[in-house]
Amino acid sequence: MRPPSPPRPLAFTTLDSLAAFLGTRLPATALASWGTVPGTKTLLNLFLELSQGDCVLVPAEPPQHPVVRAVHVATVRIRNRRGALLVETRQLLSDGTLRARGARPLSEKMRPGETPEAAAARAVHEELGERVRVRILGGAEPRVEERESLSYPGLYARYVLHAVDAELVVGVLDEGEFETEEAGEHEDEVEVEGGGGAITVKRHYWKWVDDNEVAGGAEGERQRQSAH
Template identity: 75%
Template sequence: MMEKESPPPAAAQATQPTDPLPHPGPAPMRPPSPPRPPLAFPTLDSLAAFLRPRLPPQALASWGAAPGTKTLLNLFLELSHGDCALHLPATPPPRVVRDVHVATVRIRNRCGARLVETRQLLSDGRIRSRGPRPLSEKMRPGESPEAAAARAVDEELGESARVRILGAAEARVEERESASYPGLPARYVLHAVDAEVVDGVPEDGEFETEETGEDEGCGGAITVKRHYWEWVKDDGDSEHKEVAAAAGAPAR
């Protein structure tokens, strides 16, 4: 019968010195939390039920009734198309915020004058003052400012308008109550895009164009039917007011 070999002494097992434990350094910084996803609403009633307790009393009743405002259906369509998003701030008070990215197109003619919109004819027959303000378009998810600017030219100035898109400047943020939806705080991210007329647009005086990009056949939604334009001389103060108008500020 063979005898079992005894295990070697513990000291004999360690043939290499043990490396010392590394000194713990500072913990790595965690990446910032991703932005909260926008709120989604499957029906018009679900949107109304969400907004009613988060808006001032009678705010919803004024939408579409007060001059220059839009309806709840308009907001529902904007959300459905990705033209804007609703978010609940992470800090109190728990009020909802409408988040909109806007391409403001600063079109100039050969004389250096800027094109501004002075008013609009709405589908309910009302005339809405526009500030004046530059050609503007709500940006869609994944859309660049330049692409939104080109789409705005086609939809508001017409397919015959040829405008050269030059590039976008750094975005700026304006926070104010929405003029279209009173009582609803809004955060406008404004992307200024420079452009110049090539052809197909009158380059002096006033003119008007038909809107081709608004939803048709949506009962209860207020749409734009015609745009009224004017060329204005370059003025730093006027340009600031036009940008503010693009962010929903009332005309002063």
């Protein structure tokens, strides 16, 4: 017997069609919070993600949620000479919000047909800078996390996480803390009538941590996510 086919992604040609679709499936209070509650993104952000292939919306199976945002993410575990891990602690968003990130390694949404290694290299270029060089060492089997999206409250999300290990070669401080400008997001320059501008990351804040610090930060991040 042939296994059932996976659900086909939903397609939206206009911002209005996406708004109409979500308006009948998500609570009005949740949609109203998008782009207004600090740390969230706008409907235009989601529309651009869908248009660029950064994520897809699919019907949930089983349908305990009306729709699921599915995202493939490359998580880049960069280590320095002594084995410390580079993590992002905060992000400065285009609306002026400082969004806490816990102790989260560099990560990037993968594009259609992109390998985890290629997404990792793009993430280094866009978030750490053109001068930064890392040595890609390989990856691990992907794992799946499912939870309500923090960027889009009320929308359930499925993250397929592809871990990629790397070593820092040159380009940034290899100890302590530092910050970098985002070079890969330009959605804030895009506006759609009735949709306003998208919210993007402007600046990243980084820190080298030992593995025991990563474990503590990850637990705190899980607690914050469960609270939402």
